[in-house]
Amino acid sequence: MDLTREEEAILNGEKGEGPRKAMELVTALGKIYGAENLIDITSAHLSGASYKTIGDGGLKYLEDMVAGGARVSVPSTLNPVGMDRTRWKEMHISEQFAEKQLRIIDLYGSMGIKTTCSCTPYTGANVPKLGDHVAWAESSALSFVNSFIGARTNREGGPGALAAAILGKTANYGLHLDEKRKPTVVIDAETDGSLFSYSLLGQAVGMAIGNGVPYFTGIRPEVEEAKTLSAAMAASGSVALYHVEGVTPEAGKFDVSELERIHIGKKELDEAYTKLNTVEDVQLIALGCPHLTEKEMHQIAQFLKGKKKVRDDIEVWFCTSAAVREKCAEDVKIMEQFGPVLADTCMVVAPIEGTFQRTATNSAKAGNYLPTLCSQKVMCRDLAALLEVVM
Amino acid sequence: MTTFQGRMISPGKARGEVVTVPEPLSFLGGVNGSTGEICVGKGGNVAGKILVFPKGKGSTVGSFVMYDLMVHGKQPAAVINESAETIVATGAVISSIPMVDQIPQTDIFVDGDIVTVDADAGTVDIEGVRVREVVSSALIRDGKVLLLHRPDHCHSYPGKWSLVAGKIEEGETEEQAAAREVLEETGIKVGAPAARIAPVYDREGSTLWKVHPMLFKVDSDPVLNPENDSFKWIDPSEIADSDCVPRTRDVTVRMMQKLRSPQFPQGSEELPAEGLGITVGPPFPPSATLRDRPERVVGVREEPQLGVQAVGVPSEVDLVGLVGLEPVLQAVEKREIAVQERGQRIAEHPGLLGERVRLRLEDVVPHPLGGVFHDHESGRTKKRLPMTAITDA
Numbered sequence: 001m002d003l004t005r006e007e008e009a010i011l012n013g014e015k016g017e018g019p020r021k022a023m024e025l026v027t028a029l030g031k032i033y034g035a036e037n038l039i040d041i042t043s044a045h046l047s048g049a050s051y052k053t054i055g056d057g058g059l060k061y062l063e064d065m066v067a068g069g070a071r072v073s074v075p076s077t078l079n080p081v082g083m084d085r086t087r088w089k090e091m092h093i094s095e096q097f098a099e100k101q102l103r104i105i106d107l108y109g110s111m112g113i114k115t116t117c118s119c120t121p122y123t124g125a126n127v128p129k130l131g132d133h134v135a136w137a138e139s140s141a142l143s144f145v146n147s148f149i150g151a152r153t154n155r156e157g158g159p160g161a162l163a164a165a166i167l168g169k170t171a172n173y174g175l176h177l178d179e180k181r182k183p184t185v186v187i188d189a190e191t192d193g194s195l196f197s198y199s200l201l202g203q204a205v206g207m208a209i210g211n212g213v214p215y216f217t218g219i220r221p222e223v224e225e226a227k228t229l230s231a232a233m234a235a236s237g238s239v240a241l242y243h244v245e246g247v248t249p250e251a252g253k254f255d256v257s258e259l260e261r262i263h264i265g266k267k268e269l270d271e272a273y274t275k276l277n278t279v280e281d282v283q284l285i286a287l288g289c290p291h292l293t294e295k296e297m298h299q300i301a302q303f304l305k306g307k308k309k310v311r312d313d314i315e316v317w318f319c320t321s322a323a324v325r326e327k328c329a330e331d332v333k334i335m336e337q338f339g340p341v342l343a344d345t346c347m348v349v350a351p352i353e354g355t356f357q358r359t360a361t362n363s364a365k366a367g368n369y370l371p372t373l374c375s376q377k378v379m380c381r382d383l384a385a386l387l388e389v390v391m
Numbered sequence: 392m393t394t395f396q397g398r399m400i401s402p403g404k405a406r407g408e409v410v411t412v413p414e415p416l417s418f419l420g421g422v423n424g425s426t427g428e429i430c431v432g433k434g435g436n437v438a439g440k441i442l443v444f445p446k447g448k449g450s451t452v453g454s455f456v457m458y459d460l461m462v463h464g465k466q467p468a469a470v471i472n473e474s475a476e477t478i479v480a481t482g483a484v485i486s487s488i489p490m491v492d493q494i495p496q497t498d499i500f501v502d503g504d505i506v507t508v509d510a511d512a513g514t515v516d517i518e519g520v521r522v523r524e525v526v527s528s529a530l531i532r533d534g535k536v537l538l539l540h541r542p543d544h545c546h547s548y549p550g551k552w553s554l555v556a557g558k559i560e561e562g563e564t565e566e567q568a569a570a571r572e573v574l575e576e577t578g579i580k581v582g583a584p585a586a587r588i589a590p591v592y593d594r595e596g597s598t599l600w601k602v603h604p605m606l607f608k609v610d611s612d613p614v615l616n617p618e619n620d621s622f623k624w625i626d627p628s629e630i631a632d633s634d635c636v637p638r639t640r641d642v643t644v645r646m647m648q649k650l651r652s653p654q655f656p657q658g659s660e661e662l663p664a665e666g667l668g669i670t671v672g673p674p675f676p677p678s679a680t681l682r683d684r685p686e687r688v689v690g691v692r693e694e695p696q697l698g699v700q701a702v703g704v705p706s707e708v709d710l711v712g713l714v715g716l717e718p719v720l721q722a723v724e725k726r727e728i729a730v731q732e733r734g735q736r737i738a739e740h741p742g743l744l745g746e747r748v749r750l751r752l753e754d755v756v757p758h759p760l761g762g763v764f765h766d767h768e769s770g771r772t773k774k775r776l777p778m779t780a781i782t783d784a
Binding site: 028048 | 398400401402424451452454455456457458459460462475476477478480481483484485
């Protein structure tokens with residue numbers, strides 16, 4: 001890999017141990033993926049924030065990074081953690097877990113990272129621009145900024161994104177390059193346009209193509225739909241970039257006439273639905289994967305207004321960011337009649353497996369991860385259908 | 392001592408005893424972070440050992456398990472992989488564990504080998520092991536392959552069935568050695584091989600056989616010499632590994648596949664799930680140029696042990712001057728693959744013939760996400776799995 005003199009100096013330890021380790025990691029990953037050089041980034045978004053997922057090894061790693069004086073050099077935000085940082089008792093979290101989780105948040109904070117703890121930083125805390133090179137972890141968020149905004153990032157892992165944030169640079173390969181952003185397949189989508197249909201569409205496309213860069217026709221996603229679609233395709237497959245005809249900023253650049261076309265319609269969505277649903281009765285209904293936006297909060301509050309929760313045996317959680325929760329105070333009041341509006345966390349990264357075995361979601365992403373990361377059986381339905389269960 | 396040239400992933404040096412894990416390893420669930428115990432396969436402990444496994448897999452938390460090992464003083468002294476992926480590479484770097492990849496096959500190593508890893512130089516030395524180069528020829532008649540039976544008193548793999556195999560002698564090329572061995576052991580005269588694949592390694596005690604497989608089409612029965620006591624023609628899919636010298640079935644089947652798509656323009660193959668590696672497709676006519684088909688994919692992971700840039704997934708390869716498989720393999724082995732001007736016909740470069748082959752690799756940017764692969768035979772785009780399944784919670 002071609003390093004500048006300054007980058008070489010960092011690798012040789014001239015800027016201290018922390019930057020040297022960061023440079024070792026960024027160059028090692030660059031080497032694996034055949035990068036020729038490093039590229040400056042304008043922001044980072046880090047995963048590896050829940051104590052449940054990173055464990056004691058991860059905690060110690062963060063402690064050592066902080067002790068070594070690591071600090072990020074570009075605006076950086078953090079993924080959801082394992083609990084709401086104030087209302088964790090409502091999530092059945094143990095004192096011991098909470099103590100370690102709060103420590104992890106502090107450690108990230110002391111490296112200069114905004115501890116927004118949300119998987120939708122692009123709605124406010126961290127908004128890249130078209131053409132920006134960034135280093136983002138969190139598959140749903142990075143796919144959103146790649147696709148809907150036209151920023152450029154690969155699918156970074158937690159430590160890799162942190163190293164990039166420290167250096168302000170990442171290895172230049174993959175989706176940072178024009179060539180790799182070209183569509184690889186056309187998806188002719190046929191859906192009813194509902195938000196839930198974007199979950200199923202993403203699930204079906206991930207199942208059909210696995211990865212690559214799909215180019216959609218037949219859909220008109222807005223932020224919420226794109227958020228859902230990004231998350232679903234990144235979980236059922238590993239799609240990190242897609243284009244939507246007439247919608248996403250780079251879509252117009254490509255001639256897709258020669259590409260293979262795949263039709264995804266009712267049959268495929270039904271298959272996706274079957275795949276996601278493994279149980280009929282649930283103990284927890286968790287909404288907000290990815291985190292609920294202001295618009296979704298309004299819609300849910302509107303839907304719940306004047307209704308009553310009658311099923312005491314089923315808990316309902318609403319997951320969003322602290323910023324959205326604060327802005328939507330009126331909606332929160334209504335929603336809290338049904339269950340806690342939690343910030344900083346979600347059902348996937350929280351240790352729900354200690355309390356629940358059967359969870360409902362309207363998110364295909366959660367539908368993919370709940371069985372593996374949380375040992376849950378899953379019900380995956382439209383939001384209204386889920387909430388009607390408890391009314 | 393035998394030295395392999397690999398590639399540095401994480402710096403440092405170490406000498407120690409080998410512990411192997413034969414399958415792709417997930418540190419999360421696969422290794423206990425506080426004790427170093429290996430919880431899969433035959434078990435063992437990684438602490439202070441040279442840990443050898445083909446590649447990483449599983450959750451990204453695996454990187455932190457490696458860090459946990461370091462915190463508890465139970466980390467391996469070094470890691471050797473065939474192909475590095477993000478999780479293990481990240482874990483090795485953040486835990487300051489020397490790591491080398493692009494070693495041809497990790498089953499070259501056995502538990503207890505004493506190995507020196509110089510990650511800074513990318514080298515791995517195995518003590519007390521000697522490399523012997525051999526050829527191994529599959530003779531094919533009517534779709535069946537000839538197997539020879541080794542006598543029970545034979546020195547290497549007694550009582551086993553094998554292809555027509557023998558050592559390469561001083562001054563011989565691989566193909567000359569193959570032709571000589573075929574003539575000696577079967578009385579059959581052969582010309583140039585109809586297919587070849589890159590060398591495979593086979594460890595037998597302190598000997599490391601470097602085997603050069605070749606395939607020849609023949610049309611007569613063998614006349615045996617005393618080196619073998621019987622023969623049979625068998626459908627390659629029916630080769631039983633237990634009765635044969637290692638990899639007999641594997642190399643035969645792979646060469647047969649190559650044979651089935653002899654002309655490049657039809658010769659696209661589906662990449663396997665691992666999708667790692669830039670290697671070469673089957674030979675195509677010397678006058679061919681791909682100028683008009685820049686999208687054609689010829690990168691097929693046929694020989695991951697070639698090692699050159701054996702990472703990532705080629706998505707587009709503009710091949711300019713491929714004249715045959717053998718020189719390509721040599722060029723790859725010598726790490727001489729170079730970039731060639733786009734669109735020049737090989738006929739305009741007679742100097743390349745038989746000498747050194749240049750692939751245009753400009754567009755071969757390895758890709759963490761995998762990609763979609765166009766199969767020209769079926770005219771369909773097929774999916775390709777990513778290098779690692781990354782969960783990012």
